[in-house]
Amino acid sequence: MKYIHFIVNPISGKGKHKIRKEDLEAFFPSNEYKIVVDYSEYKKHAIELTKNAVAKNPEMIVACGGDGTIHEVASGLVNTSIALGILPVGSGNGLASNLSIPKDFEKAIRIIKQGNESAIDVGSINNHYFFSNMGLGIDALIIKKYENMPTRNLSTYVKASLQSAMGYKANKAIVHCNDTVFEVNPMLLFISNSNEMGYNMSLTPKASLQDGWLDLLVVSKLNILEQLYFGSLVLMSKTEKFKKANSQLVKEVKIEMENKDSIAMQLDGEYYESKTNIFKISILEGSLKVVN
Known part of the structure; x- marks a missing residue:
């Protein structure tokens, strides 16, 4: 059973996405996937949520939000074996676009389910x-x-x-x-x-x-x-x-x-x-x- 942990920013993209656990479970049947969903409540909260999720050792942590949410989640996954997934529902969506991850919800879900991984470089500035x-x-x-x-x-x-x-x-x-x-x-x-x-x-x-x-x-x-x-x-x-x-x-x-x-x-x-x-x-x- 594959464990995927979702971290959702409920106000990304003006809060129009309304990503709920029930919506995700419709795409990830319980006999094949373990799904956990957390919601960030303030700026930098996703950093804390990611740290807690990493301790549970999922195969993937999916950032559901814009570039800020993705930045906070990805920062906790550098040099780990856990892959970053992205559901881009923000305004700019620069990194998702560069990775050819579509804004269409179902198409982005399909990429997560396929699970094809690649390694990318990361910039480091001070800490x-x-x-x-x-x-x-x-x-x-x-x-x-x-x-x-x-x-x-x-x-x-x-x-x-x-x-x-x-x-x-x-x-x-x-x-x-x-x-x-x-x-x-x-x-x-x-x-x-x-x-x-x-x-x-x-x-x-x-x-x-x-x-x-x-x-x-x-x-x-x-x-x-x-x-x-x-x-x-x-x-x-x-x-x-x-x-x-x-x-x-x-x-x-x-x-x-x-x-x-x-x-x-x-x-x-x-x-x-x-x-x-x-x-x-x-x-x-x-x-x-x-x-x-």
């Missing part, structure tokens, strides 16, 4: 993980504004981006990578493990979850016209055409930000504030099993 991307530039401010908006969709993400562009002030950073050191006042300091951020947009369209590299993208401070042009390239996933972008593959990066009380950053589309101004980032090759 945290990221699976799609992280950033220490304007993207963190965009996420902060986006999280405070009454609705979450592509139009509100674009609105948050435009608002952020008007008032963003870059913090000086010293970047160590590939045996070089450079100083920059970045509008964007972005490190990606995947080729999609969500909403079918990409800053790093050539990035791969399985190539053993992280994609570093640094864009210095821009004037408003340059920001609008760069934004249009992001929407078209053609950032490689932007001549002011510094893009390179990295295994490890050290970033020293201008010393402040806290540094804004985003991890997989979730806003965080860090009390340190030094960030050590590296790739953990093939350290997460996923079902796709």
